[in-house]
Amino acid sequence: MAIGAIELKKITDSVWEIPKTGDMLVPGRIYADEDSVKGLLRDYEDKKTGGFTPALKQVANVACLPGIEKASLAMADIHPGYGFAIGGVGAFDMARGVISVAGVGFDINCGVRVLKTPLHRNDVEPLKETIANQLFRDVPAGVGSTGEIKLKEAEIDELLVKGSAFVVDRGYGFADDLEYTEERGAVADARPENVSHRAKERQFRQVGTLGSGNHYLEVQWVEEVYDQAAATAYGIEKDQILIAIHCGSRALGHQIGTDYLKTLEEASRKYSIPIRDRELVCAPINSDEGRRYLSAVNCGINCAFANRQAISHLARLAFARVTGIKPVDIRLLYDVAHNTCKIETHTVDGKNKKLLVHRKGATRAFGPGRDEVPEAFRAAGQPLLVGGTMGTASYILRGTEKGMEDCFGSAVHGAGRALSRMQAKRQWRGSDIIAELREKGIIIKTRNKSDVAEEAPGAYKDVDSVVGIMHNSGVNHRVARLRPLVCVKG
Amino acid sequence: MPYSYMEHASDVGIHAEGETIGKAFESGAEAMLNVMFDLSTIRPTVDVTFSAEAGDEALLFVEVLNEILSIQDRHSLAVKRLEAVEIKQTGSGLSFIGRIYGEPFNPEKHAVKTEVKAATYSGLSCVAVDGKYILECVVDV
Numbered sequence: 268m269a270i271g272a273i274e275l276k277k278i279t280d281s282v283w284e285i286p287k288t289g290d291m292l293v294p295g296r297i298y299a300d301e302d303s304v305k306g307l308l309r310d311y312e313d314k315k316t317g318g319f320t321p322a323l324k325q326v327a328n329v330a331c332l333p334g335i336e337k338a339s340l341a342m343a344d345i346h347p348g349y350g351f352a353i354g355g356v357g358a359f360d361m362a363r364g365v366i367s368v369a370g371v372g373f374d375i376n377c378g379v380r381v382l383k384t385p386l387h388r389n390d391v392e393p394l395k396e397t398i399a400n401q402l403f404r405d406v407p408a409g410v411g412s413t414g415e416i417k418l419k420e421a422e423i424d425e426l427l428v429k430g431s432a433f434v435v436d437r438g439y440g441f442a443d444d445l446e447y448t449e450e451r452g453a454v455a456d457a458r459p460e461n462v463s464h465r466a467k468e469r470q471f472r473q474v475g476t477l478g479s480g481n482h483y484l485e486v487q488w489v490e491e492v493y494d495q496a497a498a499t500a501y502g503i504e505k506d507q508i509l510i511a512i513h514c515g516s517r518a519l520g521h522q523i524g525t526d527y528l529k530t531l532e533e534a535s536r537k538y539s540i541p542i543r544d545r546e547l548v549c550a551p552i553n554s555d556e557g558r559r560y561l562s563a564v565n566c567g568i569n570c571a572f573a574n575r576q577a578i579s580h581l582a583r584l585a586f587a588r589v590t591g592i593k594p595v596d597i598r599l600l601y602d603v604a605h606n607t608c609k610i611e612t613h614t615v616d617g618k619n620k621k622l623l624v625h626r627k628g629a630t631r632a633f634g635p636g637r638d639e640v641p642e643a644f645r646a647a648g649q650p651l652l653v654g655g656t657m658g659t660a661s662y663i664l665r666g667t668e669k670g671m672e673d674c675f676g677s678a679v680h681g682a683g684r685a686l687s688r689m690q691a692k693r694q695w696r697g698s699d700i701i702a703e704l705r706e707k708g709i710i711i712k713t714r715n716k717s718d719v720a721e722e723a724p725g726a727y728k729d730v731d732s733v734v735g736i737m738h739n740s741g742v743n744h745r746v747a748r749l750r751p752l753v754c755v756k757g
Numbered sequence: 758m759p760y761s762y763m764e765h766a767s768d769v770g771i772h773a774e775g776e777t778i779g780k781a782f783e784s785g786a787e788a789m790l791n792v793m794f795d796l797s798t799i800r801p802t803v804d805v806t807f808s809a810e811a812g813d814e815a816l817l818f819v820e821v822l823n824e825i826l827s828i829q830d831r832h833s834l835a836v837k838r839l840e841a842v843e844i845k846q847t848g849s850g851l852s853f854i855g856r857i858y859g860e861p862f863n864p865e866k867h868a869v870k871t872e873v874k875a876a877t878y879s880g881l882s883c884v885a886v887d888g889k890y891i892l893e894c895v896v897d898v
Contacts, residue, residue, distance in 0.1 A: 310766075319765055319880045319895065346766045349879030349895055353767055373875040373897050410793060410869035411833070411862045469830040479872040480898050518830050521874040525823040528878065532816065545878040687764045688871075688898070717870055757872075 273311055273323050275304055281343075281740040282673075285327050290541065295326040296338040296674075297345060298736050303728075307345065320544060322352040328543045329357045334364025334552075336615055336622055340674050342629045343736035344683030344728065348372075350546035353628035353684075356677045358613065359552060361621050365540060366557045367549035368531055370625030372606040373524035374478075375567030377515030378630075379652040379680075380448070380575050380602035381663070382583060386590060387506040388488040391752065395710055398486060398589045399753040403712040405585040406484055406578055407476040408757040410715075414475030416577060423467045423519075424459040426474070430569030431576040434474070439580040441595060446641055448602040449631065452572040454609070458562035466522035470570065473517040475577030479715070479757035481681075481722055482514040483654075484582055486753035487661060493745040497647040497665045501600055503747055510582055510597070511661060511749070513654045514757070515606065516571035523567045527560045552623050561608070561623075568607060575602060600663075601641075601650040605630045605680035613675050624675050632666035632678035632743055640666075651678045651743060653734060657711060657754040658704050658724030662734050663747045670742035678743045682730035691726035692717060700724075704754075713756040722756065760788035763880070765895055769873075770880055773892045778814060778883075779841030781890035782821060782855070786839035789822050789876065789896055795868035799837040801858035806842070812850040814883040818892050822876035825857055834859040835867040871898045 275297070276284045283304055285295030299307065307323050314321040320328070322345050329351055330339035336358045345354040350369020357370055391398065407414050416434065418426065426433040431445055431452025445451045459467075477484060489507045492498045503509070516523075534550035534557070535542055542548065550556040579599065587594040608625040615622070624631075633640050633649040640649045651664040659682070670676050686694070697716030700723050704711055713719050737743040763770030771788040775781030790796060809824050811817035821839070829836045836859035843854040860867070879895035 319763075319770065322766075348767060349877040349897065369877075373877075409864070410872045411835070411864060411867075465827055465831060469827065472833075479869070522827060525827070525875050528875075529811075529816075529820070532812075532878070545881060548878065684767050687766055688769060689762055689764055714864070715869055715871070721871065 273327070275308065279740065281736045285323065291327060291330040293330050293335050293338050295330050297326060297341045298343040298740055300732065300736050303343065319347060322347045325350065325352040326355065328547060329355060331541065331543055332357065332365050332367070332547065332549065333540060334360040336360060340677065342677060342679040343733045344628065344679040344681055346683045348627060350544065351625065351627040354679065355627045356625065356629045356675060358622040358624045358675045361552055361623060364552050364623055365549040366552050366560055366608060366623060367547055367625065368524055368528045369546050370627050371564055371608050372627050373521045374515035374606050375520035375523060375564055376571030376604045377606040378571065378575065378602060378604035379511060379513045379654050380579055381600040381652050382510040382579055383502055383598050383600050384508045384510065384586065385592060385596050386508045388508065391486065391508050391590070394589055395486065395752050398586060399710040399712050399755065401585040401589050402484055402582060402753065402755050406581045406755065408714065408755060410479050412476045413472035414577065416474040418471055418474060420467055423470055426573050427459045427462060427566035427569050428457050429453055430572040434573045434577045439577045444576060444599045447599040448572060449604055452576060453569050454565045456562055457565035457569050459566055461559045461563045462523060462566045463526050466519050466526065469518035469522050474574055475581060476517060477514050477578060477757040478517055479718060482757035483657065484755040485511045485751045487511055487749040487751050489747050490660065490750045491748045493747060494665065497746045500644055500647040501650050501663065501746065503600065503663065509749060510586060511652065511654065512575055512578055512582065514575060514578060516567045517574060519570045520567040523563045527563060530556050531560065564608060568604065571604065572602065601652060603630050603652050626677060628680050630678040630680045631676060632670050633676045634666045634668040634671045653679055654681045655730035656682055656724040656727045657722065657751055658707065658709065659730055661749040662730065662745065663749065664734065664737070664743040665746050667742060667744055674742050679733055679737050682727040682733055684726060685728045686726040688721040691723050692720045695720045695723045709751050710753045711756065718756055760784045768895045768897050770895050771893060775890050776888065778890045779844055781892045782818060782841045783839050785818060785892045786822060786825055789873055790836055792896065792898065793870055793873055794835055795870065796837055798866060798868045799835045800860050801837050802860045803834065804856050804858045805832060806854065806856045809853045810847065810850065814851065815881050817851050817853055818883060819876045819878060819881060819894055821853055821855060822896070826873060826875065828857060833862050835862045873898055
């Protein structure tokens with residue numbers, strides 16, 4: 268299929284390619300079905316004469332960045348972002364490649380974690396209203412909210428290095444939680460001296476807060492299990508109650524992004540990097556600016572891990588108090604990130620190679636056997652936690668060998684937006700959505716009803732088909748489908 | 758205030774106009790703040806003066822919006838509006854002095870909408886048309 272200057276070549280039913288042309292150093296590869304391809308091409312045509320950069324063009328633009336390996340990728344939840352498309356993955360050679368703010372995003376290490384409870388749907392249905400109220404009371408959320416952990420600058424520096432362990436040491440969690448967090452809740456080479464004072468200052472009161480927008484805390488139940496062996500390895504079963512948390516590095520991450528956007532804008536000119544769009548400002552990985560940004564991103568990553576850890580413990584205590592179970596019986600399944608860049612080893616042209624992999628609204632999805640995956644999951648592959656919408660479903664998937672070969676072990680991160688926030692607000696009223704979902708047995712708690720309209724289930728793509736594309740392509744496998752019972756919005 | 762919003766799949770596009778570049782900055786700031794708060798619930802009881810620098814008008818716009826977000830967080834404020842005090846040409850670009858007016862943030866009083874994470878270079882432009890300055894950019898929410 269082709270429209271205007273862009274051509275999409277069908278590789279399989281679920282993989283399409285933008286052939287390498289012009290300045291592109293590699294092809295673009297997009298996980299999509301016929302319907303979503305039509306939507307992407309329509310979007311491209313609409314934007315050709317003005318407006319914001321369409322997602323396909325963003326994929327092609329990333330393919331022009333120096334040092335990119337194999338392909339500029341986009342997962343099935345692709346939609347326009349800034350610089351990189353959301354769902355975008357770009358892996359760069361460590362010597363020749365670049366690091367880009369747009370490839371990480373401002374909400375550094377935004378991610379999802381899922382906790383397993385020993386309870387089942389029937390146990391929780393009669394209590395869900397009380398659980399919703401308790402979670403809403405105990406987990407700080409929304410614009411300007413502050414957490415109960417107040418830190419001084421020296422303590423922030425320690426948190427930026429230690430990540431999740433910092434808050435676990437202060438009583439927000441159990442040692443076991445670290446084992447089941449990507450990177451054990453902290454990446455190396457986090458250098459707080461490369462994070463501005465103002466970024467740290469913005470975080471003093473925000474540790475353990477959920478934020479707003481699309482961030483949430485949900486109580487979910489396992490509606491269907493597709494892959495029994497993986498589900499057993501992950502410790503989940505049909506009807507089991509899970510707690511899911513979606514949030515990121517809060518204002519510290521936003522300020523790191525803001526600070527380095529400027530640094531990298533200057534670096535792009537200094538190193539004469541050929542960028543097609545100002546949004547894609549970047550620096551050589553192997554430059555002072557690049558190294559400083561990467562070490563600051565690592566701080567942001569650790570901050571987000573600590574934040575999710577603190578929130579999950581507050582949620583755990585709140586849930587345990589209402590249901591009468593012990594907090595220690597609520598175990599962490601896993602914690603994945605979807606706004607990051609990380610140094611990883613991948614096979615390129617038959618050789619193992621260290622690469623800097625940017626995932627912008629895409630999840631790491633390592634296949635079986637990788638050392639980075641907790642031992643208990645190593646045979647099944649890494650669990651992927653895909654957040655859907657508050658009215659439909661979320662998924663647990665697993666990473667595969669094919670994913671390692673084809674897309675640097677990556678996955679979708681959610682359903683992906685179909686309508687803009689403004690369109691959503693024109694179409695729905697928050698209070699109607701809340702009432703409609705209550706009819707379906709889903710309790711929504713929010714401080715801000717207009718946010719609910721923006722996040723209306725109908726504003727997102729169909730999560731089942733997005734996940735289906737990834738499953739059919741073989742790079743991610745379905746393990747279980749989850750349905751919400753309670754959703755606390757930021 | 759002459760501003761409007763543009764459709765964007767995941768974020769919010771801001772379009773702001775002014776007879777002077779300073780007025781356009783003020784409209785743009787209000788457009789962003791109006792994404793975050795119902796501005797009618799904020800009384801301007803405190804002010805903070807700040808400065809910013811950048812290579813050109815468009816980059817300066819992003820810089821100023823991000824500075825407002827940063828000050829708002831660090832001072833725990835709900836900001837109602839920006840006053841562009843001075844925009845000057847410097848050797849390497851432009852310098853800006855601005856003052857924001859707002860109130861210590863109070864979740865009971867201030868009606869919050871959506872958090873803005875940052876102003877971005879996406880859709881960024883600054884043009885002068887028919888004696889008006891027009892600023893555009895996407896803010897990440």
